[in-house]
Amino acid sequence: MTRGYNFCSGPAMLPEAVMLKAQQELPNWRNTGMSVMELSHRSDEFVSVVSDAEARLRQLLDISDDYGVIFTQGGATLQFSCVPMNLIARGSGAEFLDTGAWSVKSIKEAERYGPVRVLASTKDKHYRHAVRAEDFQVSPDASYLHYTPNETIGGVEFNYVPESGKVPLVADMSSCILSQTIDVSRFGLIYAGAQKNIGPAGLTLVIVRKDLLGQTLPGTPSLLDYQAQIDQGSMVNTPPTFAIYLAGLVFEWLQEQGGVPAMQQLNEAKSQLLYDFVDASGFYRNPIDPVHRSRMNVPFILADETLNERFLAEADKAGLYNLQGHRSVGGMRASIYNAMPLAGVQALVTFMKEFERRYG
Ligand SMILES: Cc1ncc(COP(=O)(O)O)c(C=O)c1O
Structure with a gap:
C-alpha cells in the first residue's frame, strides 16, 4: 500500500525522509551495535542525541542562552499544570485569553493551583475569532499571561503576539510551533506536545526563560520542576529517548528545507x-x-x-x-x-x- 496524505490533527503526518532515515538507522545506530532505542540515556552517545536535537532547535527558533530547553513527557496537558506549579507564585495570579477548547482546558487545570483570571473570551461568539488586542489589559502584577496562539479544534489563530509588558507571556504552541517565524524573546515560556510539528507522541517540549524560575509551588514533583529539569539536562528520570531522537531528525529535516x-x-x-x-x-x-x-x-x-x-x-x-x-x-x-x-x-x-x- 502506498502512503496517502494524513490530515489528522495529531498524531500527525511525519516527513517521509525522516522515517526512512530512522528505518535505516534502527537496528544499529552509528555503529554502536545497538538501536538508539536501546542506548542508555546516560551514555555519551545518547547525551549527544539530546544535545544535537537541542542545538538544532535553538538554531531553528533562534533561542538565546537566557532560555532553557526541556524535553519531557505528559503532553501539553501536563503543562497546563506544570506552568502554574512553576510560575503562579511569581505574582498575583495567572491571566488567560480564552479562544477555544484548549484555552478552556488550560484554564481549568490552572485553577487548581492559584488565582486565575480570564481577561477576555470569544466564547459568546462561538469561538469564531481570536481575542483582539484592544479587548484586554494585563494586570502589571500578574504571574503570567497565558494564551493559545492556534486553537487546533476550532481552527482559530492569533494574527499577533499579545502585549503583556513585563508580565511573562506563556504560549501553548502545540499546533503551531516551528510553522511560522516567532521572536522567542517576546515569550516567557513556550510549550508544545510533539505529535503535530515536532515528532511522535510521547515527547513534550518546554522553552522557558531561566530568570522566571525559582518559585515553584511546595509539593511540586521534581520531574515537573523546570529548574530541576534544566539542571539535569532533561534527565530527572529516563526521558522518551526514541521520541527525542526522532524530533532531532525532524529538526534536521526542517533545517534542510530552509x-x-x-x-x-x-x-x-x-x-x-x-x-x-x-x-x-x-x-x-x-x-x-x-x-x-x-x-x-x-x-x-x-x-x-x-x-x-x-x-x-x-x-x-x-x-x-x-x-x-x-x-x-x-x-x-x-x-x-x-x-x-x-x-x-x-x-x-x-x-x-x-x-x-x-x-x-
Ligand atoms: C493547542 C493544544 N493544546 C494542548 C493539546 C493537548 O496535547 P496533549 O495531547 O499532548 O496533552 C493539544 C492536542 O491536540 C492541542 O492541540
Missing part, C-alpha cells in the same frame, strides 16, 4: 489554496473570521451535512485520511502541518471539487 521561514511560506501557500477554494465554493464553508483563520487546522462544513459520511469514505479511498472534524464541533477539518506537502493540499482540493461536482 528552516522556519521556508515552512511559513509553504504553510501560507497551502492554507491559502484551501481557504480560497472553500470561499469560492457554494458547497463548502469555513465559519472563522478570515483574519484569524488557522494556517495549520482548516475546518470546513459541507452545505449538506448528510453527505459527511460519504465524503469521508470517498476521501479515504482517494488516500486522503482523517478529515473528520473534532467530535465536539463536527464537520471536516484538514490539519496541514509542516510535513504535509503542497501536493497533499492540491490533491484534497481536486477531490473536493470532484465531490462537489457529483453531489453539489
